[in-house]
Amino acid sequence: MPANLTPQYLEAELKFKQAKTTPEKIKSLEVMMAVIPKHKGTERLRGQLKSRMAKLKEELQKRPTIGRTEQAYHIKREGAAQVVLLGIPNSGKSCLLSQITNASSEVADYPFTTQKPIPGMMKFENLQIQFVDTPPVQMDHLEPGFSNLVRNADGLLLLVDLTDDPAFQMDVLLEELNRMRIKAVGKGPIPSMEVGWVSLRTLLVGNKCDVKNAMGAYQKIENRFKSAFPLLPISAKERMNLDELKKEIYQLLDIIRVYTKVPGKEPDRTEPVILKKGGTVEDVALSIHKDFLAKLRYAKIWGSGKFDGQMVKKDFLVNEGDVIELHL
Ligand SMILES: Nc1nc2c(ncn2[C@@H]2O[C@H](COP(=O)(O)OP(=O)(O)O)[C@@H](O)[C@H]2O)c(=O)[nH]1
Numbered sequence: 001m002p003a004n005l006t007p008q009y010l011e012a013e014l015k016f017k018q019a020k021t022t023p024e025k026i027k028s029l030e031v032m033m034a035v036i037p038k039h040k041g042t043e044r045l046r047g048q049l050k051s052r053m054a055k056l057k058e059e060l061q062k063r064p065t066i067g068r069t070e071q072a073y074h075i076k077r078e079g080a081a082q083v084v085l086l087g088i089p090n091s092g093k094s095c096l097l098s099q100i101t102n103a104s105s106e107v108a109d110y111p112f113t114t115q116k117p118i119p120g121m122m123k124f125e126n127l128q129i130q131f132v133d134t135p136p137v138q139m140d141h142l143e144p145g146f147s148n149l150v151r152n153a154d155g156l157l158l159l160v161d162l163t164d165d166p167a168f169q170m171d172v173l174l175e176e177l178n179r180m181r182i183k184a185v186g187k188g189p190i191p192s193m194e195v196g197w198v199s200l201r202t203l204l205v206g207n208k209c210d211v212k213n214a215m216g217a218y219q220k221i222e223n224r225f226k227s228a229f230p231l232l233p234i235s236a237k238e239r240m241n242l243d244e245l246k247k248e249i250y251q252l253l254d255i256i257r258v259y260t261k262v263p264g265k266e267p268d269r270t271e272p273v274i275l276k277k278g279g280t281v282e283d284v285a286l287s288i289h290k291d292f293l294a295k296l297r298y299a300k301i302w303g304s305g306k307f308d309g310q311m312v313k314k315d316f317l318v319n320e321g322d323v324i325e326l327h328l
């Protein structure tokens with residue numbers, strides 16, 4: 001039986017298809033449901049509209065309405081550090097996130113699939129690093145939430161697609177960072193920043209190295225950027241070089257792991273204390289409990305000391321892998 005849909009219905013349907021937000025969709029769907037001819041021929045369609053409406057209303061309830069976009073861009077930092085993934089659409093960000101973290105961000109071979117930042121945790125040895133997949137940046141409009149997200153991160157992973165003019169993609173990304181007043185810094189000392197600017201440790205990653213000729217393209221960007229950033233080729237899809245990537249990310253972050261112990265016992269190597277490079281015994285105490293700092297008299301150290309178990313003061317610099325016994 002033909003449905004005989006009216007022009008009024010078709011118009012509402014068109015609006016529904018073009019609607020970008022859930023409330024807009026609900027509004028058009030309401031019209032569709034109101035004007036749809038009610039006879040046997042539209043029975044199935046009416047059923048579909050009804051269930052679609054139920055889904056949309058459910059969606060609306062799940063999300064808070066006030067400051068929704070701002071809120072979506074606020075990703076609570078978890079683990080040892082937060083690294084933001086930045087790349088033009090289709091570079092493979094979502095694919096990478098789903099390969100190296102516990103999160104699954106939607107992967108598709110058409111752009112603009114990821115609409116809000118998605119966090120995921122990556123395990124590296126005995127610690128966890130948080131990754132955030134970002135939605136595409138609109139050239140004509142910069143979400144304040146977006147630039148805050150990137151500016152507040154501990155590290156940045158620039159992902160370029162080696163099969164699609166990576167040098168051009170880098171120009172686009174560096175221009176975006178410029179607009180957000182972010183200076184991408186590779187290895188070496190952090191330069192002093194102008195007011196309003198922030199610096200961010202940055203790793204450059206060429207993706208899709210599994211594709212023919214991709215390594216030729218990689219060599220070109222390597223030549224251009226190797227003095228500025230640490231860089232490496234990977235294939236997110238084929239899982240190539242991902243262990244190396246994890247190591248590079250850890251090294252990028254300027255963090256160290258130390259372990260605490262109590263007298264007469266072995267340290268717990270599964271629970272590192274994470275510090276910034278240049279951290280001291282005092283920082284170790286502070287990271288455990290703020291009361292420890294005031295009570296701390298001295299520490300014993302295994303690793304960076306002249307000998308194992310050396311007694312050191314509060315301002316003693318600690319290094320990766322040190323074991324520390326705090327004496328209160
Ligand atoms: N050959 C190849 N394709 C990849 C690789 N990584 C991602 N892709 C494909 O590239 C397309 C875009 O990936 P996606 O992760 O959605 O990109 P995003 O827009 O940056 O999030 C998808 O079709 C992926 O399957 C890779 O390492 N090699």
Ligand SMILES: [Mg+2]
Pocket residue numbers: 093094095105106107113114
């Ligand atoms: Mg994506």
